[in-house]
Amino acid sequence: MSAKIESFPGTPLSQADLDAGKVLTTYWKPKLEYGWDAGVAISRYLEELKNGRIIGIKCSRCRRVVVPPRVVCEWCWEPMNDWVYLQDTGTVNTYSICYIRWDASRAKEPQFPAVIWIDGASNAGFLHLLDEVDPDDVKIGMKVQAVWKPAEERAGSITDIEYFKPL
């Protein structure tokens, strides 16, 4: 419809007008820094990652073993303090293949974020990355294992596990 209109009323804005500062805009770059206290449950979890181990926690009422650990079972409202060491192997529950990175740049090598249910935990585990796998070979239900950073490089962080690889 607009194709039939030869000239629109008013003065159109162009990118050049914006670049020339003809449209008044105020810019502000926020300075925001946070240092989150990890707390009782997650501090222990991170400490064990530093040790090269995965620790979960068990609910004494519903018997569920969850990882990451927490101080209360969200289903039972039962305090949790029964710590359980778990294997570093698990099963891919779901995944995606990212061809665009966090900063919206195009990825030459795609990323494989995945939810991994850890063996011994009750439908719980990690949101982490897969690697050493081709896009054509990734499958839901695939068995995987953690690839750890060398002990001296581990810092008590989720990135102490570099990624999970097919088993």
Place this chain on the structure above:
Amino acid sequence: MRRTAAIVGVGYSGFRSISPDLSYKEMMYEAAAKAYEDAGVDPQRDIESFVSVAEDFNEGTSIFDEYVPDQIGGALKPVHTIPGDGIHGLIAAYMQLLTGAMDIVMVEAHSKASNALTLSDVMAYAMEPIYNRPLGANPHFIAGMEMNRYLHSTGTTEEQCAQVVVKNRGNGFLNPSAAHGARVDLEMVLSSETVFYPLKKLEISSHADGAVVMVLASGEVAEELTSLPIWIRGVGWCNETPSLETRDWEGATYARKSAEMAYGMAGIRHPWQEIDFAEIDDTYAYKELQHMEALNLCRKGEAGHLVQEGATELDGAFPVNPSGGTLGVGHLLDASGLGRALEVVLQLRGEAGERQLGEVETGLAFGWRGVPTTSGAAVVLSV
């Protein structure tokens, strides 16, 4: 006829200047577990709705409400989060009871101020971005300007404002959960650095970490749950205007309107006689005095004399901020007003320990959202 509702359980975690041993989730859990134990309720069986109060910038997480349910027992239940003061959250929960759709609801608010490493910047981002913020002044200046105008128009003195600090930090000294209780004298306050004229350093409250949870129930259910329900008799809230150029710099109109609404609902005509004590925002020392006048607890220009004469001390005719207030307990960000309401509940239940007031039946709690806002919320509670 309007339904009745009462607070049937309270719990809190804190209040401390830092809390490196607990995550914010664990603080919320501690407060919630205590409140549910106090009310004798199981969150999953009994509580029908959960209201939390949080501000994304304070938390450092967008869509913060997503991180709320698990640690308050609200997983798979109706949960929502509002920004505002904790008393706004209390009112939101109360209104759910008034609808008749719910009989037991909870409200939660917390502060992990110590984790927001650039908290002064977060405060600055509350300034209007196009024509106020570029001036680059520290937003505490708004309190300085307001104090200046308040003193000018009422004849209140700097000594009277400083006396609020002496009283409230002293009350905090009797409150084991206050983060900033201290014995300070008038001279210490008056000789502390003038940071935003005429506001002095010790007249600005410091932050604290902590969480507050309350369980509310509709009338009949409340009486089944506890022998000492704390009845919500009136609530009111008001925003004046964000405009620094046109607002009322003298009389805290938002507080006056909030109180009028709450008193009207509660049927209170003479607040000084009908209310026994108050916990009201004192983020800056002069604010306690200005708020007392706006809340019609005394006449304009009288609050300074009352604090000077000791009328608002623990043993005075009308105690104000027996907990220590924000100056003594610590500023709890979004939980500050709920902290004030918590003290009203504890005092009415006779559970305030060394700072317990004698013979109190009705108390007022009033929260303010801090600079640069004109946002306030009030609640009148009775045994």
